[in-house]
Amino acid sequence: DAGVTQSPTHLIKTRGQQVTLRCSPKSGHDTVSWYQQALGQGPQFIFQYYEEEERQRGNFPDRFSGHQFPNYSSELNVNALLLGDSALYLCASSLRGYHEQYFGPGTRLTVT
Amino acid sequence: GNSVTQMEGPVTLSEEAFLTINCTYTATGYPSLFWYVQYPGEGLQLLLKATKADDKGSNKGFEATYRKETTSFHLEKGSVQVSDSAVYFCALSFSGGSGNTGKLIFGQGTTLQVKP
Numbered sequence: 001d002a003g004v005t006q007s008p009t010h011l012i013k014t015r016g017q018q019v020t021l022r023c024s025p026k027s028g029h030d031t032v033s034w035y036q037q038a039l040g041q042g043p044q045f046i047f048q049y050y051e052e053e054e055r056q057r058g059n060f061p062d063r064f065s066g067h068q069f070p071n072y073s074s075e076l077n078v079n080a081l082l083l084g085d086s087a088l089y090l091c092a093s094s095l096r097g098y099h100e101q102y103f104g105p106g107t108r109l110t111v112t
Numbered sequence: 113g114n115s116v117t118q119m120e121g122p123v124t125l126s127e128e129a130f131l132t133i134n135c136t137y138t139a140t141g142y143p144s145l146f147w148y149v150q151y152p153g154e155g156l157q158l159l160l161k162a163t164k165a166d167d168k169g170s171n172k173g174f175e176a177t178y179r180k181e182t183t184s185f186h187l188e189k190g191s192v193q194v195s196d197s198a199v200y201f202c203a204l205s206f207s208g209g210s211g212n213t214g215k216l217i218f219g220q221g222t223t224l225q226v227k228p
Binding site: 004031033035040041042043044045048056058090092094098099100101102103104105106 | 144158218220
């Protein structure tokens, strides 16, 4: 049973560029959440997708957007990258209505 | 608002020592509580959980009890191993009903270093 997968593993971008990160949920899960983890900090909730719609959003600007596909996989897009966007981006999947979220290994984004 | 506070690290212990990592929370309502562990270079793994007051979560020798009266969920292990060295995160979430999505609110993490 494949767990949550994310791609790419690492990414280096320049300020002002745009980036797309991808996530495939654990088999049987229908809900995907995205978190940003700055170095030395706990993960911060960005948003959650269910039934291809954004259901809840954390305190992140509109530069952060996402999408969920019919197969439940998801993308996180960040526009106009800032140096402060450098972080580990974690995807978590769950089954709607259940507490447990399973995390992927993350994508390390470095903005220079 | 809802928040989680953990004891600051790093916590450095010798192998077979007793471990306690403190976690307290502030929440409107009755959240579920979790401990996640993050090994170097990896994502987060769920270690244990408790969904209501007085519940005890346990896994791999780790335990934590949901204390509503003290709003705490301290992590304990009787005898740590070098392989337990990692960052530990306490977190809370609310159930998926009434518009709650189950988003996790994390503490800042506590680094545990276990020396042989």
